[in-house]
Amino acid sequence: MMDQSTSTLTMLPTQASTIAPGYDLLFWVITYMCVFFFVLIIGAGTYFVFKYRYRGGEHRVDTNHTHNTTLEIAWSVVPLFLCIGLFAWGFKLYLDFAIPPKDAIEIRVTGQKWAWNFEYDNGAASAKEFAVPLNKPVKLIMTSRDVLHSFFVPSFRTKMDVVPGRYTTMWFQATQVGPQQVFCTEYCGTSHSDMLAKVLVLPEKEYEDWLEKHRDDPNATPADKGKKIFNGKGGCNACHAVAADQAIPVIGPKLWQLFGRAEKMADGAQLTVDENYIRESIEYPNKQTVAGFAAGAMPTFKGVLSDKEISDLIAYLKTLK
């Protein structure tokens, strides 16, 4: 659930960022304007239909009311001024979204089919959820590894496309402790609607603890590091299950009991999974795909993961029984 206080008929989600109240004010001002003009236009129309409807007999002949310069200028100019007012207010709000405060904490966000990854300056990394401190401005520097995505947090009222080959930014300052829903809002294929994440808004102290917990541990074994990459930088967990009881959408092959498993390939060939097949599947995922899984579903990680990181991943995959 996005938020318990959002019921079926509440128009806007909860306000959880500094920009949300200003956004909602403009939203409701436009709404009241719309209601006013709707009642005016449709009210007049409905009244005319009722009042002047043909009731049999001779038709009323009125050829006088075909033009009225004063009226026509009035109903062109008044909406024009209203529109210019709305435009200016809306642009001001747009700039508020666009310009982050100078002291904002920077988090790097990477989108890929179909997962979000988050990296912090201290080396902490995570996927599916990421922490931000309460009441501090946060700036996301975002890019995509494959196709277009879009990062949308309804309770913050903010959204920005995530584009391969360039960086886009967005910022927010959270005002409510608790998890907030993130959606991908640019269509990106099969599991577009499952490309979700959570923003964990934490008080300062808990935020620091969270960062510490998600840092690289120099004493970790390769398998530990591999697990971190699997669930963090690589975002492998978005599509691959590592245990029989795990409920995720079936997008990629299951990865427990992987080593030594005989797999049937899409082209009919049989092969036994070993280190080289795993490596190839990470770097050139479409070269040999397992039968029953769509080619093109997995992006390449060549140039994204280093040799060291790939061997750590393989070490981790070997531990999955």
Add this chain to the structure above:
Amino acid sequence: MTQYSPKSAQGDRPASPSFYKAARGIGSWLYTLDHKRIGIMYLVFVLAAFLLGGVFALLVRTELLTPGKTIVDANTYNRLFTLHGVVMVFLVIIPSIPASLGNLILPLQLGAKDVAFPRLNLASFYIYLIGACFALYSLVNGAVDTGWTFYTPYSNTTDTSVISMVLAAFILGFSSIFTGLNFIATTHSLRAPGMTFFRMPLFVWALYATSVIQILATPVLAITLLLLLAERVLKVGIFDPAMGGDAVLFQHFFWFYSHPAVYIMIVPGFGVVSELITTFSRKPIFGYRAIAMSSIGIAIIGFLVWGHHMFTAGQSEIAGMIFSFLTFLVAIPTAIKVLNWTATMYRGSIVLRTPMWYAIGFLYLFTVGGLTGMYLATAGTDVHLHDTYFVVAHFHFVMMGGTMFAFLGGLHYWWPKITGRMYNETLGSFACLVAFIGFNMTFLTQFVLGAQGMPRRYYNYLDQFQPLHAFSSVGSYVLGLGFLLSAVCLLGTLFKKSDAPDNPWEGTTLEWQTASPPPLENFHDQPAVNAGPYDR
């Protein structure tokens, strides 16, 4: 009293056979150069495509009854919403009013024997058919899952049948250009004696403005789609960053056509509604010149607003500002039209027949569609609403509530002229009411879903959205039922005898001065005009 009439009076016209009876056999249709026959062939295919696109829509809505899988898997769902969009945009809405009703009525309203280039007109129809074949080929070959927008780099990497679908859109574009060229030439050269530009019916004005957009904007789509093909087939990096291209460039190209295309879709509807409201109010239209000029204004400013589809795409803030401002500017001529139509009903003598119910439905739905555009034109409020169901609701109110209601209104209005038959008035009005109720159930709900943050093109969704999704799906069935009823109402008339009078609605424009259905070359005597189109 009326001076807008042909030289020969209604009664003493010698009987000449209708254009249906002027020639017989399948060849007389396949090789016809008669604008009315071409219009009818277009009408048949547009309605068939509307049925197909409608079935896709109902499947999409059925899938969305519950989160996760209801009837199909995610990949099938992605194909269904893509096909719904592609079929509705390229095969239904764009050709709907201009190519079918426009072909049938424009020469009649001008007092002409045919369009300026009858052979080009037939070529346009066959190109439409070829385009439709490519679309069908793609459909049976696994279809496409890119969304109707074909956004790169997704469209460049998916293994679905993108090439044939892109070729379909490319080819259909030429059909649209041919029709536009023909209408412009016809309007300039074949007006009846005495018909100055400001004595042309507003439907003609609307088609003229539409044609200008068609011939100027459609080539840009053709270029864009060719570049997309070059990238996919020849691996030339244009839009895909993996090959050194720029993903956002495609969006600029695409919307440079596709935003004006929104006006290609709605402006003809404005023309139809102008005719309906003045005829059924039995009163000259209010602000004729303002309505005519606002069509041209929309056609011009409509070219300069494409960036409002990209407020959150990472374009510069300055670009965002300019596009937001221009978008508000294009709202003004649109508002002027709505106000003029409302004012036309003032002190009229309003006859509530089926076409008028569609026109009133249009007024309501288009007003909602137009007003909700303000949230999206305002750059700041668009950020939250962009790519959510709010946008889906907004454009369905404009395209479906606007264009399709106008199209159906026009179809009911000119049906007696086209077929020579009157339909059952009660059933026609009832079908309109059912469709209206169904439409509002389906799409008003989606404004709320969108504001709550429900993203579009989602197969799966959070449980909290389910009640509104289910309600919207039920609404879509009611909407479908409404259209089914109107199909029964209209098609049922084909089984009875010709019974329509020449001018059943007391219309004042020239098409009502000839027989229903008209003879081969439309008028027995060349009509002449010495007054405005709606003078009574």
